[in-house]
Structures are given as C-alpha cells and as structure tokens.
Amino acid sequence: xxxxxxxxxxxxxxxxxxxAWAIGGGGWAYGxxxxxxxxxxxSIYRALDAGxxxxxxxxxxxxGHSEEVxxxxxxxxGGRPYVFTKCxxxxxxxxxxxxxxxxxxxxxxxxxxxxxLQVEAIDLFQIHWPDPNRDLEExxxxxxxxxxxxxxxxxxxxxxxxxxxxxAQKIAPVATLQCPYSILAREIERSVLPFxxxxxxxxxxxxxxxxxxxxxxxxxxxxxxxxxxxxxxTASQFNEPLLSRNLKLVDLLRFLGQKHGRSPGEVAxxxxxNNQQVTGAIVGVRSARQVEGVLGAADLQLSQQELSEIDRFxxxxxxxxxxxxxxxxxxxxxxx
Numbered sequence: 001x002x003x004x005x006x007x008x009x010x011x012x013x014x015x016x017x018x019x020a021w022a023i024g025g026g027g028w029a030y031g032x033x034x035x036x037x038x039x040x041x042x043s044i045y046r047a048l049d050a051g052x053x054x055x056x057x058x059x060x061x062x063x064g065h066s067e068e069v070x071x072x073x074x075x076x077x078g079g080r081p082y083v084f085t086k087c088x089x090x091x092x093x094x095x096x097x098x099x100x101x102x103x104x105x106x107x108x109x110x111x112x113x114x115x116x117l118q119v120e121a122i123d124l125f126q127i128h129w130p131d132p133n134r135d136l137e138e139x140x141x142x143x144x145x146x147x148x149x150x151x152x153x154x155x156x157x158x159x160x161x162x163x164x165x166x167x168a169q170k171i172a173p174v175a176t177l178q179c180p181y182s183i184l185a186r187e188i189e190r191s192v193l194p195f196x197x198x199x200x201x202x203x204x205x206x207x208x209x210x211x212x213x214x215x216x217x218x219x220x221x222x223x224x225x226x227x228x229x230x231x232x233x234t235a236s237q238f239n240e241p242l243l244s245r246n247l248k249l250v251d252l253l254r255f256l257g258q259k260h261g262r263s264p265g266e267v268a269x270x271x272x273x274n275n276q277q278v279t280g281a282i283v284g285v286r287s288a289r290q291v292e293g294v295l296g297a298a299d300l301q302l303s304q305q306e307l308s309e310i311d312r313f314x315x316x317x318x319x320x321x322x323x324x325x326x327x328x329x330x331x332x333x334x335x336x
Contacts, residue, residue, distance in 0.1 A: 001014045001015065001016070001050070001051040001052065001298050001299075002014070002015055002298065002299070003015075003053070004279045004280065005202075005279075006124075006175070006176060006202035006204075006279050006280070007175050007176050007196075007200055007201050007202025007203075007279065008173065008175055008200045008201070008202070009124075009153075009154045009175050009176070009202065011054075011082055011123065011124075011154070012053075013053060013054045013082065013279065013280050014051060014052050014053050014054065014280065014298070015273055015280050015281065015297075015298045016047075016052050016269070016280065016281060016283050016294065016295070016297065016298050017052060017054040017055065017056050017084075017204070017280050017281070017282050017283065018043070018044060018047045018052060018054070018055040018056065018081075018282075018283070018285060019056055019206065019282040019283055019284035019285070020040075020055055020056060020057035020058075020061060020066045020069075020070060020284075021057075021058070021061050021066070021284055022035060022284050022285075022286050023035055023037075023040035023043070023061070023062070023065075023066050023069055023070075023286060024057075024060075024061030024062025024063075024065050024066035024069075025037075025062045025065055025066075026227060026229040026230070027062075027229060028062060028063050028095065028097075028229070029097055029231075030060070030231045031062065031229050031230065031231065032230055032231070032232070032286075033226065033227030033229055033230040034227060035286060037069050037072075039286060039287045039288075040069050040073070040286065041069065041072065041073040042287065042288045043285040043286060043287050043288050043290060043291050044070065044073045044074075045073065045288070046288035046291040046292070047285065047291050048077075048079075048081055050291065050295050052081070053081045053082060054081050054082040054083070054084060054123075054280070055070055055081055055082070055083055055084065056084045056085075056178075056204065056206075056282045057070055057083070057084070057085050057086075058085055058086035058087075058089070058128055059085060059086065059087060059089065059090070059109055059112065059113055059116075060086070060089040060097070060128060063091050063095060064112070064116055067085060067113055067116035067117050068116045070083065070117055071116050071117045071118040071119075072118075074117075074118070074119075075118050080119075082123040082124065083117055083119055083122060083123050083124075084122070084123060084124035084125075084126065084156075084204075085113050085117065085122055085124075085125065085126070086125070086126045086127065086128035086158060087106050087109040087110065087113070087125065087126070087127060087128060087139075088100065088101055088106070088109075088127050088128040088129055088131070088139065089128050089129070090105060090108075090109060099129065099131050099132065100132075100135075101127065101130075101131070101132060101135035101136060101138060101139035102135060102138060102139075103138050103139070103141065103142040106139050106142040106143065106146075107142060107146070110122065110125060110146050110151055110152065111151075113125075114151065121150060121151060121152060121153050122151065122152045122153065123152075123153050123154065124152070124153070124154045124155070124156050124175070124176060125143060125146060125147075125151075125152035125154070125155055125156070126155070126156040126157060126158050126176070126178060127139055127140070127143065127156075127157055127158060127160075128158050128159070129158065129159050130157070130159065130160050130161075130164045133164070136164060136167055136168065137167060137168075137171060140155075140167075140168040140171045140172060141171055141172075143155040143172070144171060144172035147172075154175040154176065155172065155174070155175055156174065156175050156176030156177065156178060156202075156204075157174050157176070157177050157178070158177070158178040158179065159178070159179060159180075160174075160177060160179075161192070162191050162192060162195045165177065165195065165196075165199075165201070169199070174199075174201055175201065175202060176201060176202040176203070176204060176279075177192070177196050177201050177202070177203050177204070178203075178204045178205070178206060178282075179192060179203070179204075179205060179206070180205065180206055180207045181205035181206075181207075181208065181272050181275075181278065181281075182205075182207055182208050182209065182210045182214065182268060182271075182272060183210075183214065183249065183268060183271055183272075183310060183314070184210045184213075184214070184237060184246065184249075185207070185210065188205075189275075193275070193277040193278075194277070196277060197277045202279045203277055203278050203279050204279060204280050204281070204282060205272050205278050205280075205281050205282065206281075206282040207282075207284075208268055208269045208271070208272035208273075208281045208282075208283065209265050209268045209269060209283070209284075210237055210246075210268075211232055211235065211237075211238075211284075212232075212265075212284070213232075213237055213238060213246055213250075214246070214249070214250055214253060214264060214265060214268040215263070215264065215265035215268075215293070216250055216253070216254055216257075216263045216264030216265050217265070217293075218247075218250070220243070220247070223238050223243070245317050248313075248317075249310075249313060249314075249317075250264050252309065252310065252313055253265075253267040253268055253310075254267075256302070256306050256309065256310075260296075260300055261296070262296045262297070262300055263293055263294075263296070265293060265294055265297070266293070266294060266296045266297040266300055267297075267300070267302070268297075269281055269283060269294060269297035269300075270297045270300035270301070270302055271302060271307070271310065273297065273298075274301075274302055274307065281297075283297075
C-alpha cells in the first residue's frame, strides 16, 4: 500500500488509517451504539494484515475503552503500527464529559493514554478540539514538554483554524492537522489546506464517508433503527431535508464505483484522497468485513470526468435548494 510522509515528521503512513471512534462502544454522549470488542480486534488485525500502518483514536472514545481495546489488540504483536491519540476531553466519576486544555490535565491524559495503549511513547499526540480557546497556548506548551520528555514523538492539532495553528506555531511546530473532509464537507479547502501545504503540515482527514452515510450500506430503515445512543440519530446529514439528497449522491457513487469494481464508500474515500494536500484518510471500521469494503480506496484513481460528475451533482442540488428557499420566501411574502 502506498505511503506518504506525514508533514515534517519521520513517519511514512499509508493512505488509509484505522479510525477507532466506533470501537469505543456505546453508553456515552458521542458513541455509535454497542460494539463487540472481539469484532473490533478482528478489524484491527485485518487492517494491519492488509498493510495499513496507523491507528487513530482518542481518550474520549468510549471514555478510554477504545484505547484499551487497541492496547489489547497490539500487545505482544510484532511490527506495531503507529498509534495516534488525542487529548482535551476528559470526564469525572459520573462519566460526564468536559473539555480542559489546562497543563496538568493534559499531562494526566497523556499518562493515562500510555497505560491504556500499553506503549512507551505515543507516536502522535493531538489536541482534540481547541476549546477552551483561551487555554490553547498553555496546552500546546505542555504538548511540547511531553515531546521533549519522550512521552510523545510528535504533536498535532485537530479541528484548528488557521489562526489557532499560527498561535501554536509560535510555541512549537505543528506537525500535523486532523480535520473533517468529505464530498459533503469541503470547508477546509478554502484556507486550512493551503496553509498546511505552505507550512509543511501533514493533513489527516476524518469522516471521508460522512460517518458511514456514503458507505453504500446505509438505508432509511437502518437510520431509523439506530440505537438510542448513536449520535447519528440527530445529525443533520442523516435527517431530512438532507437525507434524500445524500442517498441520491450514494446512488451516483455506486454508479461510478461499478466501473472500477469498487463500493460507494471506496469512491467517497478516494475522492478525499484525490486532493494532493491530503496525506491520509481515517476510515472507521467495526469488523473485518468492513475493512474488506474499504481497502480498494487506497489505489482507486478517479478520472477528472468522474470528479466533475460529483461536483455537478452537488451544484445542481445546491441550486435546487436555493430555488426552493426563494419560492418559500415569495410565498410567505404573498400572505403577509
């Protein structure tokens, strides 16, 4: 599997990485519902056997459970992949979540993650969200200290704006940036990606399939029956008026994928990887079977015509929304 150098680090990462959000399981505010740990471990093994060489997780996922599962999966296994995790979200004995970028909290999180992951050093330690914004400098100073101590090898940012990256850069170099990017979420193209490229910051994107929506396995019935603790139940892209448009987009991705023998999800991931400023994409998996369904994205090259078809679909549907809004405005004005 092709590898790319991750920004200014010494890490050569595969184009696909294992996303470990869902394997944190259910029972917490941002979970994906119940998850079997043995299925999670099997998915990690299948991904590693296929050549994927990095896993991205966070202390937040399952309130430490995702990191614990990864630690169990990798314990005693040769050829350990790179392990990336995040800090900035924590919880108390009541399991209630809160954000903290205070230095002492960041240090406690790093040490707890090291124990759960059963590693001597975290390959990439990232601030999950730059919130509270006022404490960003304090947190980045601590990340730099942890790197100097050898507890982490590289430090990165998630969900940062250009201004926030610049603030961190004044303290210590930002090695990597992680942000959402998909056919349905292209905001980072405007300023974040050009800034990262100009500053040799590696870019890891998450949710290229928009939390499974573009995988090809999602149906109205499945969405309607999401577990109560699956955050997607209330996500706007999984509900009307956007859901109908998104399922039609999946039909287009399926049509394009058939030419290559690839699934809609693989087309969606390949679309994100087509951007030369993207180093690698995080792909969430919950079973070995799901791993099989995404591997083809790593070497799928979409033609310019195929990329234009996707752009045209979005442009036409966006124009339809604008026309619909204009009609509603006129109708409301007529009845005033």
